Amino acid sequence: MSSSTATSTNITWHAGDVSRNERAQLLKQKGLTIWFTGLSASGKSTVASALEQHLLHKGINAYRLDGDNIRFGLNKNLGFSPEDRTENIRRISEVSKLFADSSTIAITSFISPYRSDRDSARKLHQDAGIPFVEVFADVPVSVAEERDPKGLYKKARAGEIKEFTGISAPYEAPESPEIHIRTDQKSIAEAVEQIFAYLVANQLI
Ligand SMILES: Nc1ncnc2c1ncn2[C@@H]1O[C@H](COP(=O)(O)OP(=O)(O)OP(=O)(O)O)[C@@H](O)[C@H]1O
Numbered sequence: 001m002s003s004s005t006a007t008s009t010n011i012t013w014h015a016g017d018v019s020r021n022e023r024a025q026l027l028k029q030k031g032l033t034i035w036f037t038g039l040s041a042s043g044k045s046t047v048a049s050a051l052e053q054h055l056l057h058k059g060i061n062a063y064r065l066d067g068d069n070i071r072f073g074l075n076k077n078l079g080f081s082p083e084d085r086t087e088n089i090r091r092i093s094e095v096s097k098l099f100a101d102s103s104t105i106a107i108t109s110f111i112s113p114y115r116s117d118r119d120s121a122r123k124l125h126q127d128a129g130i131p132f133v134e135v136f137a138d139v140p141v142s143v144a145e146e147r148d149p150k151g152l153y154k155k156a157r158a159g160e161i162k163e164f165t166g167i168s169a170p171y172e173a174p175e176s177p178e179i180h181i182r183t184d185q186k187s188i189a190e191a192v193e194q195i196f197a198y199l200v201a202n203q204l205i
C-alpha cells in the first residue's frame with residue numbers, strides 16, 4: 001500500500017493476519033465491486049437494489065452504496081461542483097474497495113459522470129487485485145427526463161438546480177464498460193439477469 005499521497009505522516013500500513021484469499025476461502029465468497037454509472041433516473045439504484053436482493057437470496061453477501069444515501073452521511077460535506085464530485089467518487093472508491101476486500105460484493109450506484117474518476121476507481125481496485133465491474137445504465141436523456149422519479153429534471157430545466165448532469169453538467173459515457181444495459185429496452189429483471197450471467201461467466205461468483 002502506497003502512502004505517497006497521504007497527508008498524515010508517521011503512519012504505517014498494518015497488514016492483518018488473515019489474507020484476502022484465506023478470508024475468501026473461509027467465507028466461501030470472493031469480493032468485488034460492481035460500479036454502476038449513468039444519468040440520474042437511468043435506473044442505477046433500481047437495478048442495483050434488485051441485484052443486491054437477488055444475490056442475497058442466492059446466499060451471496062452483497063451491500064449497496066447508494067449516491068443519495070452516502071450524501072446523508074459519509075459525504076454530507078460535499079456538493080456537486082467538479083471538485084466535490086471527484087472527492088465524492090474518491091471516497092466511494094475507497095469504501096467499496098474495503099467492502100470488496102472483506103469478501104463482500106460492493107454495489108455502488110452513483111452518477112459518477114467523469115471518466116477519469118471512474119478510471120481512478122478502477123485503478124484503485126486493479127492495483128489491489130480486486131475485480132471491478134463497470135455497469136453502464138444507459139438511457140437517452142429524453143427517457144430519463146420523462147421518468148424523472150424525483151422531479152429533478154423539472155427543477156434543473158427551471159434553473160432551480162445548477163450543475164445537473166445531462167442538462168447543465170457533463171456526463172462522459174463509458175467507452176468500454178464490462179456491462180452495458182439499455183434500461184429503456186430491458187426490464188429490471190432482465191438487467192439483473194444480464195449482470196448475474198456476467199458474474200457467473202467470469203467466475204466472479
Ligand atoms: N428497466 C428499468 N430499469 C431501471 N429502472 C426503470 C426501468 N424501467 C423503469 N424504470 C424506472 O426508472 C426510474 C429509475 O430511477 P432510479 O432512482 O433507479 O435512477 P438512478 O439512476 O438511481 O438516479 P439517481 O442518479 O438520481 O439516483 C425508477 O422510477 C424506475 O422505476
Ligand SMILES: [Mg+2]
Pocket residue numbers: 044045046066067068109
Ligand atoms: Mg440512485
